[in-house]
Amino acid sequence: MIGKIATGEIEDEREELSSAAAQLGSLGGKKRAENMAPERRREIAQAAAAKRWSKKPEGS
Template structure:
């Protein structure tokens, strides 16, 4: 049985999934609270603040440069900056 992003079990086929959603909607079964991801909520809040502050302090050119390098790393291509080395 496939699992959702938090490890919860979900039906594999469309019909079973539709029945599962119907049972949740009618109250026949409980959907269940999302599982705890094991991260400290305060740390997550501070991390989100820091990321936003970093983005605000950067120039659009620098943000684009970082995004291009990340995409190159993700897709396995070499960025312009790496080719100059």
């Protein structure tokens, strides 16, 4: 089927459900941040930054 779609023999008739689900999922983080106290958002951001900077670069 993939080969036929690639060569144009048939049309891809699948529904794009995954992209709609991904769009809804991205709203959750924004809504969560809106409802969270600024102090808590800061704590989470600082913990994430510390985790990022504590990792050793690849090849080192």
